Amino acid sequence: MSNRFLPIFFDTLRALGVEYAVLRNYDTLPWKVPGTDIDILIRDEDSVRIFRALEAAAMESGYRVWKSYRKNFDIMQTSYAPPVCSDPEEVLRVDFFLGCVRWRGFDIISPALLWKNVGELNGIKVLNDPCKTALTLLNSFVFGSGIKEKYIKEYMALDAGKRAGVREMVSSVLGPYGAEVAGALESAGAGRSFAWPGRKALRAGFLRSKRFNPFSFLRGILSAARTSFGRLLSPPGLFVALTGPDGCGKSTMNSMMQKRCAKLFSGVEAFHLFPKPGIFAFLDERSIDRWEKRHAKADEWELRKKKAPLWKSSLRAAYLLFRFWAGYLVWIYPRLVKGRLVVGERWRYDLLTDPASKGIYLPYSARKLVYSLCPRPPLTIVLSGSAGEMARRKAEIPEEEISRQLKIMEKELWGKKGVVFADSTGEVEGTFATVLKALVSA
DSSP states (O other), X not given: OGGGTHHHHHHHHHHHTOOEEEOSSOTTTTSOOTTOOEEEEEOGGGHHHHHHHHHHHHHHTTOEEEEEEEEETTEEEEEEEXXXXXXXXXXXXXXXXXXXXEETTEESSOHHHHHHTEEEEXXXXXXXXXXXXXXXXXXXXXXXXXXXXXHHHHHHTSOHHHHHHHHHHHHHHSGGGHXXXXXXXXXXXXXXXXXXXXXXXXXXXXXXXXXXXXXXHHHHHHHHHHHHHHHXXXXXXXXXXXXXXXXXXXXXXXXXXXXXXXGGSSOEEEEESSOOOGGGHHHHHHHHHHHHHHHTTSOHHHHHHSOOOHHHHHHHHHHHHHHHXXXXXXXXXXXXXXXXXXEEESGGGXXXXXXXXXXXXXXXXXXXXXXXXXXXXXEEEEEEOOHHHHHHHSTTSOHHHHHHHHHHHHHHHTTOTTEEEEEOSSOHHHHHHHHHHHHHHO
16 A cells, blocks of 8 residues: 555655655545545656655665656646555655646635644644635636535534635635635535636736736746647656457456546546537547447448448558548547546557448458557557457357457567556456556556
């Protein structure tokens, strides 16, 4: 568990003698709360020294820096992981706020006020109430599109004096909307609905309450542009393709990855074959209609044995190539830039192993050419194993066909860079452990 590293993590911060403050989820630290990350405020001038010291401490404790990138121009997200990861909770994700918590380059709460409200809990420096609750609420107001009920409960759990302090901070930051929001907090706490003034109005009020500094504004724009350009060239997210014969468990593994790997990235999104953004709605409707009509005529295996003319197979292969590239550029890549995990079932690999399921009957060399022209995922998970077990799960596909597909995958993908084979016909937890190890090693 990451609990092995966390005490060393905070001991290192203490030994450096730097100022820091954990912003939330700190009640049980240095023992981590499952399913949570850690937000830490540090001074910008201390950041390089802190990152180097923590990287060294991680190595000494058997951990390593898995990912580190600028989430926003003033937030550095760093993930620490063991060399062999067997549980997503072993990964420690930390958002380092450099200097202050900002929106559009403006401090949500002044640095002086933040550092004034730093206290200590269990030997760890934390941001005290009411500043912590005020910052949580204000962060939701300017970044989010609503307010979560848990934040209202957190506010109402404070005594009357601290609630008054929260309302005062909220009012001072949000300008003309401050008093309205502060009153709405009390109303929500009393059981009435929260009167949300609207995100645009709140943001406009927040910006009007700030003193405009052209140099800070320009610096913020340049820093944001640098961060955005860097993430565009080297996206922090990861595109993973799940492939394997029918019955190998692609859907099961996809579901497990979405549920259990969400905290490893800024989010997890998935698709089947290729992404289906709205701009291709017309094409997708036609594809679904063709698929339904095709399957109304016979069962799956009988349909795969019926061959289509060469011209029609060529058009379908060209269409798949177009959709793979369009989906990658329009849907996948923007999500990788945002730091998300994108999981694709099947992707380009059916062109080699199971083209008949797509109505494509071309020579292997032609299919391999189209396959080579498709975008290549950085990580491919091949779900393999017993052909008999897969045939039992997918009764409409003969065992011989599944065995044939497995042999092609072994021939074309075994030993290739970025390809991991995982036995999916045993215990599902064992398969997930192999997938998780590949994810954290990618």
